[in-house]
Amino acid sequence: MHPLLETTRRTKADPALGQPMNAAYDFTTGMWNGPNGALCDDPDHIPQSKKADMETGEDQKGQ
Amino acid sequence: MARSVDVLVLTSDLDFATDRVCRELARRGTRFLRLNRERLAASLLSFDPAEPRLVCRHGGEIWTVGPDLGAVWWRQGTFDRNVAGAGATVQEQLERSQWSAFMRSMMAFGGARWFNHPASVYRAETKAVQLTEAAKLGFDVPWTRMTNDPGADLPMTDGEPVAIKSLDTLLLKDGADQLFGYTSLMPWGEAAVPELAAAPLTVQQALLRKLDLRVTVVGDRLWCTAIRCEGSGIEGDWRLTSKDSLEIIDYELSREDADRCRAIVSRLGLAYGAIDLAVVDGRTWFIEINPTGEWGWLDTEARPIAAAIAEMLSC
Numbered sequence: 001m002h003p004l005l006e007t008t009r010r011t012k013a014d015p016a017l018g019q020p021m022n023a024a025y026d027f028t029t030g031m032w033n034g035p036n037g038a039l040c041d042d043p044d045h046i047p048q049s050k051k052a053d054m055e056t057g058e059d060q061k062g063q
Numbered sequence: 064m065a066r067s068v069d070v071l072v073l074t075s076d077l078d079f080a081t082d083r084v085c086r087e088l089a090r091r092g093t094r095f096l097r098l099n100r101e102r103l104a105a106s107l108l109s110f111d112p113a114e115p116r117l118v119c120r121h122g123g124e125i126w127t128v129g130p131d132l133g134a135v136w137w138r139q140g141t142f143d144r145n146v147a148g149a150g151a152t153v154q155e156q157l158e159r160s161q162w163s164a165f166m167r168s169m170m171a172f173g174g175a176r177w178f179n180h181p182a183s184v185y186r187a188e189t190k191a192v193q194l195t196e197a198a199k200l201g202f203d204v205p206w207t208r209m210t211n212d213p214g215a216d217l218p219m220t221d222g223e224p225v226a227i228k229s230l231d232t233l234l235l236k237d238g239a240d241q242l243f244g245y246t247s248l249m250p251w252g253e254a255a256v257p258e259l260a261a262a263p264l265t266v267q268q269a270l271l272r273k274l275d276l277r278v279t280v281v282g283d284r285l286w287c288t289a290i291r292c293e294g295s296g297i298e299g300d301w302r303l304t305s306k307d308s309l310e311i312i313d314y315e316l317s318r319e320d321a322d323r324c325r326a327i328v329s330r331l332g333l334a335y336g337a338i339d340l341a342v343v344d345g346r347t348w349f350i351e352i353n354p355t356g357e358w359g360w361l362d363t364e365a366r367p368i369a370a371a372i373a374e375m376l377s378c
Binding site: 001002003004005007008009010011012013019025027028029030031032038039040046 | 072076077079080081082083085086089095097099102105106121122124227229233235236237239240241242243244245247249253254256258259261262264303359
């Protein structure tokens with residue numbers, strides 16, 4: 001097997017994993033809002049990024 | 064009545080860090096329009112490239128982006144890495160290809176200040192270009208080969224570990240799974256297998272007993288943080304350390320290295336850049352720069368990155 005394939009980390013690619021729960025996106029303000037207000041201030045409701053071993057495309061490379 | 068737009072924000076649904084930029088833009092009274100690539104079909108968009116002018120209708124309201132547009136915050140992929148696209152329906156392929164081109168068409172707003180311009184991002188995302196420019200600027204750069212040759216002549220001793228990494232972000236889909244490539248440390252002999260010939264990889268001098276640094280550059284402003292675990296540097300790819308165990312602390316970069324960081328951002332035609340450095344025995348090594356790198360995890364009152372981006376866009 002190619003070394004790059006040998007060393008990749010495999011996770012479930014469930015698209016729902018990257019989506020915020022109990023939150024709505026507001027087109028005009030450009031912000032997600034959850035039960036505790038702005039989602040960007042509420043780490044518990046933001047889907048985890050690859051900084052927590054999961055790739056969400058936060059760095060905009062998952063086109 | 065149509066709303067005029069000073070700043071165009073082109074990004075995606077899950078770019079939560081850009082939520083903070085939007086909030087900061089609103090605080091400054093800057094008129095902006097955010098378009099997320101996944102939601103474009105939920106708006107009605109019409110673009111006149113000759114003027115240029117973009118009209119966006121959404122929820123009964125109208126936004127107009129004219130030739131006097133001030134700035135663009137571009138948070139789009141410039142390479143198509145969606146190799147799973149082969150499984151997409153004809154409708155999905157149509158939407159993806161045409162909306163992607165529509166977003167790129169915003170480059171017709173040539174009078175606006177772009178952060179960062181897609182053409183610059185395209186070049187700057189190429190690791191070989193980054194390493195070349197970094198070496199020219201006087202950064203210490205680990206020896207590097209991009210090769211598919213198991214017999215490549217490499218400048219290290221037998222059994223010494225090397226860093227193995229992809230040439231470009233490695234994000235693959237395999238059925239219900241996704242595969243993500245991290246940097247791996249191993250003896251070259253373990254990577255130099257016949258299957259290597261199928262595709263090149265990057266083999267690089269392993270930096271052992273290192274301290275990882277992340278430098279975030281926004282215009283002339285710069286923040287440097289060290290990434291540790293239990294008070295020490297992290298061997299290998301720090302992204303594999305659980306988030307709860309990571310310690311993100313401010314780090315005083317030397318003036319010389321700070322100037323080099325600003326210089327490489329500028330030389331690559333960027334205004335924003337996320338730079339990875341590593342300190343080993345007092346020497347600072349350049350690892351890479353990401354022109355669309357994440358920064359939300361570093362944004363605090365002490366490191367007001369979102370506010371700095373909004374300020375840069377609003378000027």
